[in-house]
Amino acid sequence: MQLLLLTVGLALVCGLQAQEDSEEEPQERLQELSGIWHPAALASNNSALIRPGRHFINTISMKDGNLHVETLRPQEGRCEKVSLTAFKTDTNNKFSLEIWGHNDFHLEEVQPKTYLILYMTNRYNDVTSLVANLMLRDPSTQKDFLQAFESVCEDLGLHKDQIVALDTDAGGLGEPQGPKVQGHCSDHLQESHGQPLAEPLPRASAPWLP
Numbered sequence: 001m002q003l004l005l006l007t008v009g010l011a012l013v014c015g016l017q018a019q020e021d022s023e024e025e026p027q028e029r030l031q032e033l034s035g036i037w038h039p040a041a042l043a044s045n046n047s048a049l050i051r052p053g054r055h056f057i058n059t060i061s062m063k064d065g066n067l068h069v070e071t072l073r074p075q076e077g078r079c080e081k082v083s084l085t086a087f088k089t090d091t092n093n094k095f096s097l098e099i100w101g102h103n104d105f106h107l108e109e110v111q112p113k114t115y116l117i118l119y120m121t122n123r124y125n126d127v128t129s130l131v132a133n134l135m136l137r138d139p140s141t142q143k144d145f146l147q148a149f150e151s152v153c154e155d156l157g158l159h160k161d162q163i164v165a166l167d168t169d170a171g172g173l174g175e176p177q178g179p180k181v182q183g184h185c186s187d188h189l190q191e192s193h194g195q196p197l198a199e200p201l202p203r204a205s206a207p208w209l210p
Helices: 002-033 139-155 184-188
Strands: 038-044 056-063 066-075 078-088 094-098 102-111 115-124 127-136 163-165
Touching: 002 056, 002 102, 038 139, 102 139, 115 139, 127 139, 139 163
Parallel strands: none
Antiparallel strands: 038 127, 038 163, 056 066, 066 078, 078 094, 094 102, 102 115, 115 127
């Protein structure tokens, strides 16, 4: 009996240690998120938040556990940069930012070398909006991760007609609508020709999905 109790105790300790390791691993991987990211797909319950001329996340970095992002936006023929800091919370992979209301950022799927799925909830004037983003290191891999993105959107309550897949053929992000944006934006922020998904994508049977 004593041997049995010892065996069970060791199993519990090992199990708890493994759980702690699995919780710590995503935090360690967050440090690998630094660098340039390319938006590949967007989804929202508020179409105004994913219309042409919106802000795109371009670079991400982590410092002191906080999420630092640089966004780009075409503005009157030039590229406007805005730097934002979302502060860490007590919840893993969740960050908070006060701008245009209260915003919570959630890192839902993290593979620092290939793709990142994040979503944001915005609360402003008693209205709650949800925006999900698929970000890629290599824009040519868009099709490899659209299924995973739609699965996450489905879990968040977003429908296929609320998902916009961006054209990633030119400069990584497609040709822009309207006047061509010069300089840095044209290199990293060539948006539009984004179209809602015509048909629902099948749920991805990939190991990173819950």
